[in-house]
Amino acid sequence: MFTAHTTFHVAAAGWLVTVDELVARGRRSATTVDLYRRVLRLHVLPYLCALRLAELSSATVDTFMQDRLRRDSYAVAKRCRTVVSGIYSWLVR
Structure with missing residues (x-):
């Protein structure tokens, strides 16, 4: 469970686990997850x-x-928005 004291890095790692699960179920491509990881890291x-x-x-x-x-x-900013939005949405769910 996440709290107000949880760091963004921990939340991002949790989100990546769920995205990896989507890849395993065929709901996301491995290429998409690689892009998300790169955007997060860089x-x-x-x-x-x-x-x-x-x-x-x-x-x-x-x-x-x-x-x-x-x-x-613009492309980098848009990818960053996608990743941050995905993390936020996952946290809310």
Whole structure:
């Protein structure tokens, strides 16, 4: 179970387990999961890794997304949004 004190990194690892299960059931492709892992490792975790879930406000995530848009590209920012949104949605469920 996750609490307000759980770090984003721990939540992301839990989400990846569920995505791996989707691959095993044929609901996601292995290529998609590889892309998610790469986006997490290169873009999302360096910024959000140590934050606790209670610290992840909409403003914090928006600042991160805007930074990705400025530093990288629209495509990278969009992939980051997909991954962060997937993690958030999984946590809510």
